[in-house]
Amino acid sequence: MGVDQSNQNFEHPLFEYMEKMPGLDLAMTTADKILSWGSRNSMFVFPMATSCCGIEFMAAACGRFDLDRIGTIARGTPRQCDVMVIAGTITVKMAPRVKKLWDMMPEPKWAIAMGSCAISGDFYRDIYSVVPGVDTFMPVDVYVPGCPPNPDHLLEGFRRLQDKIKAKRAGEWVEPETRPVSGMQMPSVPRYGTDRDPAYDQAQLMATQNMGLGGELLAAGVTLPQPAPQPVQSGEGGDS
């Protein structure tokens, strides 16, 4: 690949992988690094949107959060996609369809479980018709907890997936993600562009903590025993 030496200040993410040779307008890199860069920064997303999280996915794809700026684009067919975002409750009737759509996607492919229903079934996990987590029948690379997760949490999930793709493409061992530990989440953080009174956050935090017996103990300074994280076998992350 030729590189114009007169434009040395040009900052492109690809340049960090290149090895410049002295005296030559030439830089060399490996095909693997080029492919890794491409697959990280142009993720075609298949939104497996079944319920509430699908609405937040739509909000994330719209102007304020703008998933497009990290190179994703949502497609309607699995055959064109690299990343499947499972957004919403997966029922027993829907699960074979999800598996079929996942099998239709070409390799290499990645899966994001968005929201507590897709991660573990949430409070529907004991119901006869709900699958307790999509990782019971397909591999999941990134878990994004929340009910539903805010769009900025989804963006953070995509960033984690990018790191994972980079490491896996480089041949490094990546510890498979496990299901997030259950527990009360903090209220959402103020986002870009909102001028928010910090007193609101404090009041909301207190209101969240004081809703049950455990919250009162927490407010009194008692540390509750946290449940140990249970490693769940989520399989290989989808690259063969």
Next chain:
Amino acid sequence: MSLHATPHPKDTVKWTTVGGVRVPVHLLIPNLPDPFMDIEDYEPDADLMVLNMGPQHPSTHGVLRVKLVLDGEVCVKVTPYLGYLHRGVEKLCEKLSYVQITPIVDKNDYVSPMMNELAINMAFEKLIGAEVPRRARYIRTICAEIQRLGSHLLWLGTFGLDMGGAIGGGGSIFMHTFRERELLLDLFEDLTGCRFHYNTHTVGGNRHDIPAGWAAKATQVLAVISKRCIEYEDFVRGNKVFQARTVGVGIIDPVLAIDLGISGPVLRASGVDVDLRRDQPYAAYDEIAVNVATDPGGDCFSRYVVRVDEMRESIRIATELLAGVPEGPICSLKPVKLPGAVKAKHGQGVYSSIESPRGELGTFVVGNTVRRQSAIPYRCKIRSPSMHLLQLLPYICPGNNISDIIVTLGSLDPIMGEVDR
């Protein structure tokens, strides 16, 4: 204003009365298609094709599967198949206490979650006999109207997607309406701490009071959206492509609609003047006049007209109520700290309904007579409007092109979480 002339001028419509209901004459369809028609009887020589739309389809608003029998591009028979999002909410309600149910029903109609909370808590209050303070009723009404506005904004955006696709012109209105919806979600985040599933209504009142400065901010946001509504009208209503796709498509007979239990904007777009906010006032609707938007067109365009009118009306109601929120407590019961704190004393069944953005959202609750389980309902039936909307499809879709079916389905605005529950 000639650009905005509706194709169905209201003054030329003739009206008649069927079964005590005033309906427009031109919408009464003499020979409705038979939804249970045997395909063998259609035409022996016809080259029919069976096509499955869904359950994962960008235009089905969730996980609805529609089986289409096609003669060329014209649809002959339509059968919707449900149950891809059945989460057993009604069974779950029999396991959980009155306090714990509110966050569960949030997920039914996930486009306007607070409506579910309002509907089910009104039924619980009726069962338990709890009063709601006036300030809480005001907050509930304001929230309900802002939720209706947000729901209709989302509908308008996805309706554009249904007609134009993301790459065509339909994506523009989607981006516009979601920009405004974010403003509304910010309001709710300030009020309750969540963008989405709020868990703010409780038996006897509300959990979160209006924070300082919220009313002024909400009034400002509503004024902004009121201006943007004019933009949408310029953008969509006079658009020749929009009219070509919607006018005369998916006409709904009002008598059929009443027979199938349709309510809400879809029924009002067929000329029937029914609105529970006015006819059966709940919360603070008895203190404010509600102008019900109707349109005698009966097609997809009329449903757009009714919903946009409702958006303006919601802005007006919410703005007027925000100006005069009374002082006082926000909950008549003591703050609930344990799930079993709210108990029903009898086992009678009560029904309570509200006007959700999609129609009559009702709840039928039976209290438990076993003393140890008095904090848990014996039965909780949710009457969701979207379930009834989908029953229209086999009647109104045959005879239309396959592209019109997408538009018709989008104009009904079903939410699958509410259909399957």
